[in-house]
Amino acid sequence: MSETLTFTDIEADICYVARRVEEDKLYFVQMAGPPLMAVLMAKRMRAPNIGYVVEEGAVAPSPTFPLWRMMLGASRSHYRAVQWTGMNTVDFHAALGYMDYGVLAAIQIDKYGNLNSTMLGDSYEKPERRFGGPGGGNEIASQCWRTVVMTRLEKRKFVEKVDFMSSPGYLDGTPGARERAGMPAGTGPYLIVTERALFGFDEKTHMMRLQAVAPWISVEEVLARMDFKPLIAEPLEELLPPSEEELAVLRAEIDPSGFTLSRGEWITVERDDSGAMHLLSAGGTGAGA
Amino acid sequence: MKVLASGTGEFQIPDPDGLRAYVREHKERRLVTKVMTEQEAVKRLVQDGDYVAYDQNVANRGPASLFREIIRQRKKDLWLCAKFNWSDVSLLAAAGCVSKVDVGWMETGPAIQRALKKGQIKLIEWTNGALSYRLLAGAMGVPFLPMRYMGGTDSFARSAAKLIEDPYLEKPICVVPALNPDVGIIHVHQCDMYGNARVFGAGVAPAEIAMASKKVIISTEEIIENEAIRRQPQRTTIPYYFVDAVVLAPFGTYPGGVPGLYGSDVQHVLEYAAAQIQDKMDEYLEKWVHSVASHEEMLEQRVGVKKLLQLRQDESIREGYYE
Numbered sequence: 222m223s224e225t226l227t228f229t230d231i232e233a234d235i236c237y238v239a240r241r242v243e244e245d246k247l248y249f250v251q252m253a254g255p256p257l258m259a260v261l262m263a264k265r266m267r268a269p270n271i272g273y274v275v276e277e278g279a280v281a282p283s284p285t286f287p288l289w290r291m292m293l294g295a296s297r298s299h300y301r302a303v304q305w306t307g308m309n310t311v312d313f314h315a316a317l318g319y320m321d322y323g324v325l326a327a328i329q330i331d332k333y334g335n336l337n338s339t340m341l342g343d344s345y346e347k348p349e350r351r352f353g354g355p356g357g358g359n360e361i362a363s364q365c366w367r368t369v370v371m372t373r374l375e376k377r378k379f380v381e382k383v384d385f386m387s388s389p390g391y392l393d394g395t396p397g398a399r400e401r402a403g404m405p406a407g408t409g410p411y412l413i414v415t416e417r418a419l420f421g422f423d424e425k426t427h428m429m430r431l432q433a434v435a436p437w438i439s440v441e442e443v444l445a446r447m448d449f450k451p452l453i454a455e456p457l458e459e460l461l462p463p464s465e466e467e468l469a470v471l472r473a474e475i476d477p478s479g480f481t482l483s484r485g486e487w488i489t490v491e492r493d494d495s496g497a498m499h500l501l502s503a504g505g506t507g508a509g510a
Numbered sequence: 511m512k513v514l515a516s517g518t519g520e521f522q523i524p525d526p527d528g529l530r531a532y533v534r535e536h537k538e539r540r541l542v543t544k545v546m547t548e549q550e551a552v553k554r555l556v557q558d559g560d561y562v563a564y565d566q567n568v569a570n571r572g573p574a575s576l577f578r579e580i581i582r583q584r585k586k587d588l589w590l591c592a593k594f595n596w597s598d599v600s601l602l603a604a605a606g607c608v609s610k611v612d613v614g615w616m617e618t619g620p621a622i623q624r625a626l627k628k629g630q631i632k633l634i635e636w637t638n639g640a641l642s643y644r645l646l647a648g649a650m651g652v653p654f655l656p657m658r659y660m661g662g663t664d665s666f667a668r669s670a671a672k673l674i675e676d677p678y679l680e681k682p683i684c685v686v687p688a689l690n691p692d693v694g695i696i697h698v699h700q701c702d703m704y705g706n707a708r709v710f711g712a713g714v715a716p717a718e719i720a721m722a723s724k725k726v727i728i729s730t731e732e733i734i735e736n737e738a739i740r741r742q743p744q745r746t747t748i749p750y751y752f753v754d755a756v757v758l759a760p761f762g763t764y765p766g767g768v769p770g771l772y773g774s775d776v777q778h779v780l781e782y783a784a785a786q787i788q789d790k791m792d793e794y795l796e797k798w799v800h801s802v803a804s805h806e807e808m809l810e811q812r813v814g815v816k817k818l819l820q821l822r823q824d825e826s827i828r829e830g831y832y833e
Contacts, residue, residue, distance in 0.1 A: 252568075276638060277567045277594065278712035295570055296711065296769040296827040305712040305830070308594070308642040316658050339635065339665070351626055351633075355665055356594070356615035360639035363659035386664040388637075402662025403673055403684040 223493045225501060228463045229485030230416035231255055232471055233435075234371045236463040237414050238324065239263040241369075246321035248273035249311070249361050255371045256324040257298070258475050261288065266470060274311045274320070276357035280304040287474040308357075315364035318405070323365030325358050327372050329383045332429050332449045334390025334410030334422060336362060336370060337383040345385065355387035362388040363404045367411035373486065374415035379447040391427035398427075416488065418443045419460060423452050433458035437490040437498040462490060462498070512675040514682055515661075519634040520610070521670035522561060522589075524653040524688040532724055537751060543703040544756045545733065548579040548805055551755035555725045556585055560692035563591035563645065563723060564598070565716040569766040569774040571709070572598055573697040573729050575759045575805035581605040582799055591691060592616045593641035594714055596766065597782055603631050604791040605799070614638035619786040635668035636660075640686055642715040647688035648722030656683045694723030697762050698747065699771065699831070701730035705753025706739045706746050710831040711769040713747065720748040729759040731771060759805055761818060770831025773824030775817065 235258050242248070242263035250256050252275045264271045265286050272281045275298070283301040299305060314320060329337035338358055342349035362368045368390075372378055390410045392398040400406050409427070413420040419433040430452035434443055436459055444450060463471070476482045487505035492498050538544075546554075556562070566572035577598055580588075585607050592599050593614035600621040602608045610632045616622070625631045636644075640660055647655040660666045661673050661684040669686075676683040696716050701707040707728050709716045720726050728748070733756065739746060762768075765778035785794035802808040809818065 275712075277714050295767060295773075296825065296831070299712050299769065300827060300829075302712070302830075305710075307712065307716075307718070308639060308714045309646050309718065312639045312643070312659075335663075345664075345668070348626070351618050351623060353615045353618050354613040354635065355637045357638045359637040359663060359665055360659045363661075386662075388665070389659075389661075389663050392662045399662065401682055402666075403658060403682045404661060405658050 223491050225489055225491045226462055226465070227487060227489045228468055229482055229487055229505075230373050231482050231485035232463055232468060233416040233488070234414050235259045235262055235471060235475070236467045237419065237460065238369060238371060239266065239467075241412070242268055242271060244268040244271055247319055249315050249320040249323045249365050250275055251325050251356070251358065251361065252276055252298075254481055255326055258481065259371070260324060262467075262471060262475050265474060266467070274314060276308055276311060276361075278305060278307040278311055280306065280311065287477045312360050312364070315360060316405070318366070320365040321367060322411075323361035323368045325361055325368060325370050325388070327358070327370050327388070328352060329378050329380055330370060330372060330413060331380055331383045331390070332451065333392065333394040333427050334368075334370070334413065334429060335383050335386045335392065336388040336390060337385050339385040339387040341384050343384070358388040362390070362410070364408065366408055368409065369412045369414060370410060371414045374417045374443065374446045376446055376448050379449065381449045391422065394427040416486070417446070419458070420451060421454070428452050430454050431457065433460040435460045435462060437462070437500045511677060513672055514675060515666075515673040517666050517669040517671045519669045520632075521634070521687055522690075524648070524690065526651050526653055526688065529690050529724065530651070538754070539751055541704050541750060544705050544753055545703050546755050546757065548576060548729070548757045548759065549583075551727050551757050552576060552579045552583050552585070555727055555754055556580055556583075556693050558586045559588070561589040561591070562693045562695065563689070563691040563719050564695040565697070565714050565719050566596065566598065567594055567712070567714050568596045569779075570763070571697050571713075571768055572596060572763050572766050573695045574598070574764055574766055575762040576695050576727060576729055576757065577602060578799045578805065578808070580607055581795065591641055591645075591689065593636075593638045600786065605795055610634065612636050612641060614641045619783065620789065621786045621791055624789070634670070635665045637665060640669065640671070641689065642718060644686050644689035645715055645718040645722045647686065648690040649718045652688060654685045654687050656685050658684070660684050660686075689722060691719070691723040692725060694719040694726045695729070696720060696726070696748070697729045697759070697768070699731050699768065700734045701728050701756055702734055702736045702739050703756060704736060704750040705748070705756050706736065706750045707748040707753065708745050709747040716747055720752045726753045727755045727757060728753050729757040729762045731760055731762065731768060733758055761809055761813075761821070762805065764809070764813065767821070767825065769825075770828055771825055772818075772821040775821060
């Protein structure tokens with residue numbers, strides 16, 4: 222008997238990241254939205270003691286579930302931390318090498334993992350659309366050992382060259398480019414997470430490399446949603462969709478208001494009798510946003 | 511020293527000796543009361559053209575009552591330090607108070623998009639951390655500090671950071687100029703009449719701003735006895751001699767919240783968003799700023815006791831702040 226499953230791209234991203242969160246590592250998390258939700262999802266489901274910092278200076282908070290909306294940098298997101306300090310202090314923790322992973326969102330990314338969260342358009346002076354800026358993204362992407370980026374797989378987001386490089390990936394991709402720009406060695410983008418595929422980076426060329434693909438989409442379809450051609454890992458991993466249990470926790474306890482999750486692209490997949498998965502529909506209010 | 515690359519962004523040249531001379535000449539060393547009204551504080555301490563920094567964490571602890579007083583007094587040509595902002599830049603820009611913004615992160619709704627299209631405001635690119643770090647350099651009395659980020663990006667290229675060869679290790683390192691704002695504005699949980707101020711919770715950079723700024727205005731939820739400060743000196747975030755004015759402002763961050771005390775007003779946030787989207791910022795400013803004489807009058811006539819009590823109830827967590 223076939224069964225169907227419906228989820229948003231944001232829900233998929235959060236599940237993919239949450240599954241990979243390691244309890245013996247420290248995380249520097251962008252303060253709100255999918256990055257924070259992903260780490261909290263891992264904390265709720267299987268890594269209750271996960272340590273993370275947020276940029277305004279809360280160290281290892283332990284919010285209670287279900288989470289509240291409007292918990293941006295407020296008492297609810299800082300609840301039961303081990304320390305309340307300031308922005309400079311947690312940036313020092315990252316500079317010292319304590320932060321294993323940084324988790325970020327971005328509006329545009331290029332083949333070397335450089336990130337844009339500042340503006341879209343050909344001209345900086347006359348942007349088509351101005352965004353908020355890097356926030357704490359630059360310090361996170363520069364100083365954490367490994368950067369995880371959450372975004373949506375779209376041609377206008379995966380571009381040859383970002384319109385504005387707000388936060389660094391591997392810059393021009395040449396060996397030592399980050400060190401030549403003053404960043405600590407051995408750091409850089411590690412995993413790019415989208416609803417349809419995951420990407421890593423080739424260690425020598427620093428080119429983005431397709432690493433895992435959802436079972437309801439082909440490699441060709443993934444590539445058709447990108448403005449450049451990434452390297453392709455051999456073999457490719459399979460990217461299992463969110464489970465019903467994951468979705469239940471996510472919707473009831475991580476974002477009960479649905480404020481963040483429901484903004485995404487709605488994806489419905491079917492699992493047929495043979496176990497193969499097919500895409501039934503994708504789209505929705507957030508798809509073009 | 512070898513400079514490898516320079517950002518082209520406009521910045522105020524650091525002047526640690528100038529600041530020292532100003533401090534020697536102008537800053538009050540005595541324990542004297544600094545309590546004054548919001549009108550007096552803004553009139554005396556905020557001048558047209560000033561560089562203004564404030565501490566804020568999105569919707570938390572922003573000095574909103576003083577922003578509204580700055581708008582009421584029609585201050586002009588301000589240069590804002592927008593680290594970790596919310597709607598304050600769009601509000602002050604829509605009111606015509608701002609000409610330049612150092613951007614870490616800010617809300618960029620229709621009011622900002624319009625101000626940018628009309629060329630009303632100029633942006634200089636930084637990051638939240640870089641601005642906090644520049645304030646730290648300012649707070650240390652040094653002209654610049656090295657750091658391990660920003661290099662190689664467009665944020666760097668549009669900032670005033672430089673990439674230099676480290677004189678010790680001979681490796682590239684990014685340096686940023688100290689930031690010493692003309693005015694620092696900080697909203698706190700508690701403060702005594704002299705300016706000894708307490709911020710509870712994760713605070714972004716309140717102490718850095720107070721130490722780096724030439725003039726400092728504290729707005730506070732309550733004024734407490736100096737005796738209470740002396741009983742628990744470890745809770746003091748900012749000591750008195752940095753502070754020029756203490757303004758009593760309960761619910762001073764409205765429509766934002768103060769952790770441990772009251773929540774932010776979601777309804778008001780939506781009203782503000784609607785005003786931006788419908789291009790009705792003038793009406794919004796008339797209702798919430800110009801048609802009332804003070805913060806107290808706004809709370810009385812526009813917000814009301816019922817809403818204020820509700821916001822207090824919304825903030826259920828006291829642990830760690832007051833307990």
